[in-house]
Amino acid sequence: MAALVATPRSRALGFGLRTAREARGLGVRELARLAQVVAQDVSHWESGLRVPKLEQVGVLLGALRVEPAERERLVELARNAREPNWLERTVLGVSSATATYVEYERTATAMVDWEPFLVPGLFQTPGYARAILESHRLPARMIEQQLAIRSRRREVLTRSHPLECTVLLGEAVLRQRFGEPGDMVEQFHFLVRAAQPRTTTIRVVPADAGYHPGLRGHFVIFDFAQLPSIVHIEHIRGSAHVYDGDHLATYRAAAEAMSALALTERDSLALIQGVIAELE
Structure with a gap:
C-alpha cells in the first residue's frame, strides 16, 4: 500500500x-x-x-x-505526486493553477496572506478586479469567468466555519491608483467591512517600516485541520507550492516579522478610512 x-x-x-x-x-x-x-x-x-x-x-x-x-x-x-514542492505555470483564466489555489483556499482552516502591492483576490471587489484583469487584455468572457470565481470564493468567509484570515498589506496597496476612483473607494470600504468579523484580521505594514522579508514578494500560508500546511508563492508566469519544514518555518518567521512591524488592527482600519476620505 x-x-x-x-x-x-x-x-x-x-x-x-x-x-x-x-x-x-x-x-x-x-x-x-x-x-x-x-x-x-x-x-x-x-x-x-x-x-x-x-x-x-x-x-x-x-x-x-x-x-x-x-x-x-x-x-x-x-x-511526481510525492515531490514535496511544486512549480506550476500560471495561465490567466480558469486554469489548473487557479483551480488548485481555490481548492487550497476552500479546504484550509486558516491562512496568512502577505500582499505588498495588491488587495488579495479573495477580498477584491468587481470594479477593482476588473481593472486588473483588463490590463492583461483578456477576452471579455474570460474576465467575467474570473469575476464569478472571485465572487464564489468569498463563500469561505461566510460559511458555518469561516476561514480564519490574517491579511498583511503593504501600505503601497492603499496608494495604488487604477480603474475609476469610485472603484478604489468601493474596494477600500469593502476592506473595512471585511475586517469586522472576528475571523478576519487586516493589518497594514507601513511604507517606512524599513527592511523586512516581505519586500521579497507575496506569499500565502495555508493551514489545514489534518494535513500539512502549504505555502503558495506567485510569480509573473507561474506559482510555486512548498510544504517542507524548513521552507514553512522560513515563511512563518517572515510573517511574524511583518506582524511585529504592522500597525494594530484599529490603526490599520483608521489608515484605510483616511485613504477613503482622501479619495472621496
Whole structure:
C-alpha cells in the first residue's frame, strides 16, 4: 500500500480526480466498483492522503472518460505526486493553477496572506478586479469567468466555519491608483467591512517600516485541520507550492516579522478610512 502523503501535487491530483468523478455524477462507491478498487482507497486518493499507482490512475481516468488534455495533466501529477514542492505555470483564466489555489483556499482552516502591492483576490471587489484583469487584455468572457470565481470564493468567509484570515498589506496597496476612483473607494470600504468579523484580521505594514522579508514578494500560508500546511508563492508566469519544514518555518518567521512591524488592527482600519476620505 502506498505511503501516507499529503503533498501539494497529491492534493491537486486528488482534487482533479474528485472533480472528474463529480462531473460524471458518480459516487465514491460507484467509481470504486467500476475501477474494481476499494472505496476507501478512492476516498484517500481524492483527499491526497495516499497516491494511486500509475496503472490505477489509468483505470480511474478510463472509467471517468477524462478528456486527453486533463488525462495527461493528472497522469503527470501522479507520476511526481510525492515531490514535496511544486512549480506550476500560471495561465490567466480558469486554469489548473487557479483551480488548485481555490481548492487550497476552500479546504484550509486558516491562512496568512502577505500582499505588498495588491488587495488579495479573495477580498477584491468587481470594479477593482476588473481593472486588473483588463490590463492583461483578456477576452471579455474570460474576465467575467474570473469575476464569478472571485465572487464564489468569498463563500469561505461566510460559511458555518469561516476561514480564519490574517491579511498583511503593504501600505503601497492603499496608494495604488487604477480603474475609476469610485472603484478604489468601493474596494477600500469593502476592506473595512471585511475586517469586522472576528475571523478576519487586516493589518497594514507601513511604507517606512524599513527592511523586512516581505519586500521579497507575496506569499500565502495555508493551514489545514489534518494535513500539512502549504505555502503558495506567485510569480509573473507561474506559482510555486512548498510544504517542507524548513521552507514553512522560513515563511512563518517572515510573517511574524511583518506582524511585529504592522500597525494594530484599529490603526490599520483608521489608515484605510483616511485613504477613503482622501479619495472621496
